[in-house]
Amino acid sequence: MSVRYIPVQWNRNKWLYDGVLVAAVTLYIALFLYLGPALAEHSKPVDTQVWRARAFGTCAFLMLSVILAIGPLARLDSRFLPLLYNRRHFGVMTFAVASAHAMFVLDWYFAFSRTPKLEALLGSNTDFSHLVGFPFETLGIVALLAMAVMAFTSHDFWLNFLGPKLWKMLHFAVYIGYVTAVGHLTLGAWFDQGTLGLGLLLFGAAGAVALLHLLAGLKERRIAANHAMSDDDGWVPVCAPGEIPDKRGRIVVLSSEERVAVFRDGITIAAVANACAHQNGPLGEGKIVGGCITCPWHGFGYRMRDGRSPPPFTEMIPTYRLRLSDDMLYVHQTANPPGTDQEPITLEEAPA
Amino acid sequence: MSPAGLITTVEIWLAIGAVVALLFVTFGIDRIEPNAKNGYVFRVLILPGLCLLWPLVLWRWRLAESGGEDWRNRHSPQRKSAGLLGFGMAAAIAVILLIAATQRPVPVDSTAPAPEKIGATAEWRLI
Ligand code: FES
Numbered sequence: 001m002s003v004r005y006i007p008v009q010w011n012r013n014k015w016l017y018d019g020v021l022v023a024a025v026t027l028y029i030a031l032f033l034y035l036g037p038a039l040a041e042h043s044k045p046v047d048t049q050v051w052r053a054r055a056f057g058t059c060a061f062l063m064l065s066v067i068l069a070i071g072p073l074a075r076l077d078s079r080f081l082p083l084l085y086n087r088r089h090f091g092v093m094t095f096a097v098a099s100a101h102a103m104f105v106l107d108w109y110f111a112f113s114r115t116p117k118l119e120a121l122l123g124s125n126t127d128f129s130h131l132v133g134f135p136f137e138t139l140g141i142v143a144l145l146a147m148a149v150m151a152f153t154s155h156d157f158w159l160n161f162l163g164p165k166l167w168k169m170l171h172f173a174v175y176i177g178y179v180t181a182v183g184h185l186t187l188g189a190w191f192d193q194g195t196l197g198l199g200l201l202l203f204g205a206a207g208a209v210a211l212l213h214l215l216a217g218l219k220e221r222r223i224a225a226n227h228a229m230s231d232d233d234g235w236v237p238v239c240a241p242g243e244i245p246d247k248r249g250r251i252v253v254l255s256s257e258e259r260v261a262v263f264r265d266g267i268t269i270a271a272v273a274n275a276c277a278h279q280n281g282p283l284g285e286g287k288i289v290g291g292c293i294t295c296p297w298h299g300f301g302y303r304m305r306d307g308r309s310p311p312p313f314t315e316m317i318p319t320y321r322l323r324l325s326d327d328m329l330y331v332h333q334t335a336n337p338p339g340t341d342q343e344p345i346t347l348e349e350a351p352a
Numbered sequence: 353m354s355p356a357g358l359i360t361t362v363e364i365w366l367a368i369g370a371v372v373a374l375l376f377v378t379f380g381i382d383r384i385e386p387n388a389k390n391g392y393v394f395r396v397l398i399l400p401g402l403c404l405l406w407p408l409v410l411w412r413w414r415l416a417e418s419g420g421e422d423w424r425n426r427h428s429p430q431r432k433s434a435g436l437l438g439f440g441m442a443a444a445i446a447v448i449l450l451i452a453a454t455q456r457p458v459p460v461d462s463t464a465p466a467p468e469k470i471g472a473t474a475e476w477r478l479i
Contacts, residue, residue, distance in 0.1 A: 005391040072438070122355035132457050152401035155394060161385065161412055163426045170405075172434070175441040182445055186452040194456055202452055210442040210449075217438045220431065258428060273427045280429035314386075318427055338423055 005157055017086040021093055025063070029055045053104035054189070058201055060098035061185055064147070065205035067091055068178055072216030078285065081296050088154040091174075095151035098144055105137075136188035139180040146177030164280045182206045227253035230333050238262050238322075238329040241269060242351030249293070251284035254333050259284065260320050262331060263293055263304055270304040270344035271320035271331045277302075277338070278315065306341040369403030376402055376409060384416035 032055035033048075040046065067090055073080040106117045113120035125135040150171050159167050182202070190198050230236045236254060244250045244264040251274055252260045259274035261284030272293060274284045281297030288294065292301035292310060302309055307317040316339035321332040324345050336342055353361070377395040381388045388395075402409050415421050 005387050005394040007393045007397055116359075119355045119359055122358060131451060131455050148400075149404065152398075152404055155397055155401075157385070157388070157394060157398050158401060160387065161416075162408070163421070165425055165428065166412075168429065168434070172437050175437050179441055179444045179448070182448050186448050190452055191456050203449060206445050206449060210445040213438040214442045217435045217442075220435050224431070257431070275427045275429050277426065280427070318423075335424070335427070338427070 005155070009156070014086050014089065018089050018093075021090060025059060025093065025097060028059050028062070032058070047108065049104055049108040053101055053108060056097050056101035056104060057185075057189070058198075060094055060101055061181055061201060062205060063090065063094040063097060064143075064174075064178055064181055065209050067094060068174065068209045069212050072212035075216040075219060076212070078296070084297055085299075091147070092151045092154055095144075095147040098147055102140070102144055131187060132191060134187045136184050136186075136191075139184035139187070143177045143181040143184055146173040146180070149173050150177075159279065164275070164278065168280065178206075178209065223251075224253060224257060227255050227257065229255060234333045235323060235330040236260075236333050238271075238331055240327050240351075241324070241329060241345075241347055244269070246350070247288040249284040249286065251282070252331060256333070258333075258335070260331050261293070262322070262329065263288060265291065265304060267347040267350050268304065268344045269322060269324075269329065269347070270342065271322050272302060272304070272307045273318040273320070273335060273338075275317070276300055277309075277317050283317070305344050306339055308339045365406075366403050369406040372406040372409055373399050373402035376413065380413050384413065 033051055036051050036054065037046070067087060070080065070083045070087055070090075074084045106121060110117040110120045110124075115123070121137055125133070125137075127133065128135060128138075150173060153162075153167065153170060162170065185198070185202055190202055228236045228238075236252060238252050239250055241264065244262060247263075247265055249261040249263040252262060254260065259282075260271050261274040261282075262269065262271045263284075265288045272283065274282055276283050276295040276297065278295065278298060278300045281295045281300075283293055283295055283302070286294045286296040288304070289301065292303055294301045300309065300315060301313075302315070302317055305319070307319045309315040318335035318338050319340050319342040320335055321342060322345050323330045323332070324347075329345070377399065381395070
């Protein structure tokens with residue numbers, strides 16, 4: 001949560017997350033560089049620089065695959081939510097590893113070129129008409145560019161400056177980046193070498209990413225199809241108060257497809273927008289901690305009655321009007337502007 | 353466009369971006385972003401993004417100065433497009449994997465006897 005921008009926000013969990021990540025990357029690259037030459041055919045010795053390019057390239061592909069798997073995994077099973085917590089650092093590290101791969105490639109293949117290296121790379125093959133011999137490097141450059149856009153806009157400043165909606169749209173570049181990375185690996189290394197390791201990486205990782213996105217997308221569709229209808233005055237039925245577990249929320253999908261999170265804390269019930277002010281995380285899947293609605297993604301907190309983060313924080317979300325009649329809760333489909341104080345419903349006694 | 357022309361275009365783009373970025377971090381950001389107050393080191397971190405995305409920066413800067421953004425925009429996630437893009441990506445990957453499985457050329461310059469087809473060899477090299 002922001003009060004004043006600092007270069008990188010770290011806390012104990014993020015240090016741990018980043019530490020594990022750096023250790024895993026180092027281990028992968030060390031093992032690759034150590035085992036690679038030993039396991040490869042000796043009839044065709046390969047330069048160390050090429051091994052480095054392969055180690056960093058496959059590592060970046062694996063990392064990008066994991067990043068893309070985390071989102072749908074967390075949607076399908078909340079136990080994966082902690083992985084989502086620090087995904088931005090993961091993304092920046094992936095960009096660094098992919099850049100190292102690009103640098104090794106440029107330095108090796110175009111070391112003796114008379115034209116500048118990048119120009120030599122772009123001009124060395126411009127025949128896009130065949131799959132075999134396709135200039136797969138171009139696909140790699142597109143993937144790297146997509147990763148650069150995301151890494152360069154990963155600071156919280158960008159989220160606030162662009163707004164979560166535009167920021168997310170920009171970060172959809174990861175999809176383009178991944179598809180081009182799969183193409184780059186297929187038409188490049190896989191067509192050229194076709195080793196078992198590459199096959200496992202390509203079919204295993206990319207196949208898993210595609211499948212997970214398909215499953216998570218289908219789940220989202222089922223939720224969206226389940227929207228509640230409003231009456232003529234704009235009131236939408238939610239459920240009986242007792243159906244909302246204590247300190248938890250219930251998500252209602254309005255006919256406009258907006259989502260509202262209705263929370264119960266003991267005898268108090270309030271409704272807020274389901275989209276967190278940070279990255280539009282699903283607040284209704286969070287819980288109440290210390291009297292605040294706490295986002296399941298990165299832990300931003302909001303007071304129930306006015307949707308404001310407690311001081312010194314300044315984030316705000318829209319609130320909604322609630323009504324209780326005949327043991328049924330209704331929410332009004334028109335949102336109040338973010339931070340509007342809205343009297344919550346107070347029950348006579350906590351539901352059993 | 354020739355590779356040299358492409359590189360020059362990118363260089364011009366980034367040069368304009370550098371001017372916009374410098375103006376923004378020294379002057380603009382303090383006018384529109386209260387959280388930037390007394391925070392200076394983070395400005396260095398955002399420079400590459402400002403250079404790369406300068407048209408977007410100019411647009412948002414103007415919008416923030418005029419206070420013209422509708423608050424609803426900040427609280428309505430792009431669920432539909434995210435879903436469609438997810439499906440689109442899954443489909444594109446499936447097509448590429450199909451190409452990977454069926455179109456890989458048989459190696460021609462191997463000293464070992466080349467397998468007829470992919471998978472025809474009993475021994476797969478791991479790396
Ligand atoms: S989306 Fe990051 S805290 Fe809610």
